[in-house]
Amino acid sequence: MTNTDKEKTQTNSPDxxxxxxxxxxxxxxxxxxxxxxxxxxxxxxVEMAGLAVCVDMTMTSPACPMGDILLEDVEKALQAGLPExxxxxxxxxxxxxxxxxMMSEDARAHFNxxx
Amino acid sequence: xxxxxxxxxxxxxxxLRILLFMAALISLVSGLLTGLARLGVSVPMQVxxxxxxxxxxxxxxxxxxxxxxSIAMARxxxxxxxxxxxxxxxxxxxGVSDSAAAGLFSIAALLLVLASVVLWRKxxxxxxxxxxxxxxxxxxxxxxWIKSGLIMLAVPPWQSFLILTIAAxxxxxxxxxxxxxxxxxxxxxxxxxxxxxxxxxATQARLGVVLFSVSLLTLMIWLMRYDIVRHTLRQKGLPRYxxxxxxxxxxWLGVSALIMLxxxxxxxxxxxxxxxxxxxxxxxxxxxxxxxxxxxxAVTRLRLSYHRALYIPLLFLNASLLLRIFAxxxxxxxxxxxxxxxNVISLLLFATIAVFLIIRQRQA
Numbered sequence: 001m002t003n004t005d006k007e008k009t010q011t012n013s014p015d016x017x018x019x020x021x022x023x024x025x026x027x028x029x030x031x032x033x034x035x036x037x038x039x040x041x042x043x044x045x046v047e048m049a050g051l052a053v054c055v056d057m058t059m060t061s062p063a064c065p066m067g068d069i070l071l072e073d074v075e076k077a078l079q080a081g082l083p084e085x086x087x088x089x090x091x092x093x094x095x096x097x098x099x100x101x102m103m104s105e106d107a108r109a110h111f112n113x114x115x
Numbered sequence: 116x117x118x119x120x121x122x123x124x125x126x127x128x129x130x131l132r133i134l135l136f137m138a139a140l141i142s143l144v145s146g147l148l149t150g151l152a153r154l155g156v157s158v159p160m161q162v163x164x165x166x167x168x169x170x171x172x173x174x175x176x177x178x179x180x181x182x183x184x185s186i187a188m189a190r191x192x193x194x195x196x197x198x199x200x201x202x203x204x205x206x207x208x209x210g211v212s213d214s215a216a217a218g219l220f221s222i223a224a225l226l227l228v229l230a231s232v233v234l235w236r237k238x239x240x241x242x243x244x245x246x247x248x249x250x251x252x253x254x255x256x257x258x259x260w261i262k263s264g265l266i267m268l269a270v271p272p273w274q275s276f277l278i279l280t281i282a283a284x285x286x287x288x289x290x291x292x293x294x295x296x297x298x299x300x301x302x303x304x305x306x307x308x309x310x311x312x313x314x315x316x317a318t319q320a321r322l323g324v325v326l327f328s329v330s331l332l333t334l335m336i337w338l339m340r341y342d343i344v345r346h347t348l349r350q351k352g353l354p355r356y357x358x359x360x361x362x363x364x365x366x367w368l369g370v371s372a373l374i375m376l377x378x379x380x381x382x383x384x385x386x387x388x389x390x391x392x393x394x395x396x397x398x399x400x401x402x403x404x405x406x407x408x409x410x411x412x413a414v415t416r417l418r419l420s421y422h423r424a425l426y427i428p429l430l431f432l433n434a435s436l437l438l439r440i441f442a443x444x445x446x447x448x449x450x451x452x453x454x455x456x457x458n459v460i461s462l463l464l465f466a467t468i469a470v471f472l473i474i475r476q477r478q479a
Contacts, residue, residue, distance in 0.1 A: 031409050033291060034347055034354030040291070061287045062234050063246055065186040065413040089119045097238055100290055111292045111346060 014048035017083060021046050021053065024077045028070070035110070037070070041102025044093060052087045053078070060098050067092060129416055131194065135182050136414050138201030142174025145208050147459050154452050166207055168266050171395070172273040173220040174204030177253060179410075180280055181227045186413055188230060196226035217261045224254035241299065242287040245306055249279030252310055259317065267382070270391070271313035271327065277399050278368075279306055282334060285342050285361075294341045305333045316380075324380050331372035331394075335365050353408055353421035360405030363433055367397025370440065388451065389443035396458055397436050404429050404465055411469070419469055420476045428465035435461055 012020070025043055026036045037043055037057065045056040057074060059067050071092060078088055100113065148158045149167035181196035203219030206212065231247030256272035263269075286302060312327030342365075344358040371393035379386035408419045435457025442450035 031353050032288065032347075032357060032406075033343065034350040034352075060290065061187075061240075061242065061284075062237055063184060063187050063243060063283075063287075065183040066409055067187060069409075069412050087119060094237060097240070100293075103291070107291075111343075113293050 012083075017053070017081075018046045018048060021055070021078055021081050024081045025055075025074065028073045028077050030070075031066075035107060037074070039104040039107040041098065041100075041104065041107070049089075051085060052089050053082060054089045054091070056091045056093045058093055058098050062094060132182065132186065132414055135178060135194075135197045135201050138204060139175050139178040139182070139197075141208065142170045142178065142201075142204040143462075145204070146170035146175055147462065151452075151455060151459060154455050155448075156452050156456060163207075163210060165266065166213070168270055168273065169207055169213075169216070169220075169260070170204060172270075172277065173200060173216075173223075173253075173257070174207065176277055176399070177220060177223055177227075178204065179414075181223055181230075182414060183410060184227060184230050184234075188234065190230075190233075193226065193230045196223045196230060199223035199226065214261060214264075217257055221254060221257040221261065224250060224257050228254055240287075241303060242283045245279055245283035245286060245303075248306065248310060249276050249283060252276040252279060252313065255314065268317050271316040271323070272310075274391075274394060275310050275313040277395070278309065278331070278334070281399065281402050282306060282338070285338055288343045289341045291343050292341065292346065298337070298341060302334075302337055305330050305337060309334060320381070324375055324378070328372040328375035328380075332369060332376070335369040335372065338368075339365050356421060356423075356425055357405040357409075359426070360401045360429055363429070364398040364401040364405075367393045367401070367436065370397065374440075385446040386443045389440045392436065392439055392458070396432065400432060400462070401429060404432070407465075407469060411473075417473050418476045419473050422468075422472055424468050424472075425465075428461045428468060431464055432458065432461035 022038060022043070025046070026038045028037045029035065030037060030040055030042070033040065042059065043055065043057050045054060047054045055074065055078065057071070059070070071090060075088070075090060078090075082088055100108070103111070103113075145162065146167055148160065149162045149164050149170055152158050152162050152164040153167050178197050178200040181193075181200055185193040185197055199219045200223035203216045203223060206219060207216035227250040228247065231243065231250050235243045235247055252272045253276035256269040256276060259272060260266055260269040282302075286299075308326055309330035312323050312325070312330055315323030316327060317323070339362075342361065344361050347354040347358040348362065349355075350358075371390050374380070374386050374390040374393065377386075378384075380390050381387065404425070408421050408425075411417060411419045435454050438457060439451060439454035442448075442454050
């Protein structure tokens with residue numbers, strides 16, 4: 001992201017900022033599944049709270065060792081899009097337990113779910 | 116920008132992870148050398164060929180699987196599992212006492228069982244129960260080894276440990292695709308029957324082998340039908356590579372089951388080696404090849420970026436394994452030796468390419 005982009009982000013409303021961060025999270029791909037973590041339903045929350053952006057994410061299994069790597073990827077993806085002076089609160093959460101209902105319509109269609 | 120990351124976990128020293136990973140690699144090298152020595156191939160050092168299975172399954176996979184679990188859970192006590200397993204493989208290598216090594220592997224397995232219980236309490240899902248059952252089978256195999264002093268008797272429960280661990284992960288990933296409730300229940304029945312079959316093999320060989328191999332065949336069909344690989348095979352890059360490794364692995368799992376079903380799992384059969392290695396190399400090692408780009412960074416923090424060169428060792432592994440099965444069918448011992456060397460070369464090839472890709476990534 002260029003400086004101009006950053007300035008733009010700073011002047012955006014909270015909704016626009018969270019939307020742009022969600023778009024950035026779409027660049028983070030689950031390497032096994034080959035799909036982004038937003039469509040897979042692994043991001044539970046992207047919210048502004050004062051000068052903080054709160055992101056809650058989950059994993060499909062607490063036995064999976066790649067949590068830290070995925071968190072690192074998420075942090076990298078968000079870093080460039082976060083307005084100056086804001087804090088990123090990134091949390092790995094296990095409640096509620098992930099289920100296929102949390103996937104986006106696109107993801108469900110991709111995996112042949114008939115809704 | 117300030118970043119606060121909260122995982123509810125304690126991060127443990129990277130050095131400890133790497134040390135444990137190195138111990139697993141030492142076990143791998145010992146396993147390869149003992150494997151070759153077992154087939155009469157001359158190796159550069161004196162090794163206890165009879166301990167091949169213990170090095171590969173307990174020292175290598177036991178350590179790696181419990182290390183992966185420790186990283187996922189990030190609780191200091193869980194790290195005692197890979198530590199005990201790593202110590203077990205070093206004791207085994209030293210030749211001081213096989214039973215002390217088996218004892219350490221048993222402690223590791225027991226800790227892995229406990230870790231699985233903790234995970235299951237956190238999320239009572241079927242795949243975590245299957246993962247726990249895998250750890251139980253590792254423990255049983257180790258106890259059988261201690262009691263009998265025979266690694267041979269521990270092999271079927273050990274095989275189940277690896278199959279259940281992989282199957283549990285595939286079951287977890289199958290949640291992305293629609294799987295009928297009946298098929299999910301069938302999965303549980305299949306893995307339970309397979310575990311029972313593995314346990315029966317020691318006392319009621321015929322019944323055990325039929326139950327074990329028919330369950331494995333059914334598991335192969337289940338995985339081919341419901342695994343996410345049906346979708347990821349159509350993608351590009353890493354997902355397709357992983358899917359290719361798994362697909363070839365499923366075929367080998369079926370081959371292994373068919374050889375066993377044909378009654379060739381008995382010690383005297385020249386095809387016993389084929390049945391074991393179709394499963395442990397064709398299925399398990401191919402799975403390792405596929406997942407190394409994911410697991411290696413998680414364990415060592417070294418990124419291994421995907422490159423199509425990773426297909427070369429997979430191809431070499433499959434070709435040399437095919438040769439090994441053929442050598443068993445025609446009962447040609449010398450050919451089996453060459454094929455086993457080919458198996459080792461495919462692993463070395465994989466390691467070389469992986470190191471090259473890691474270095475390239477770091478320089479980028």
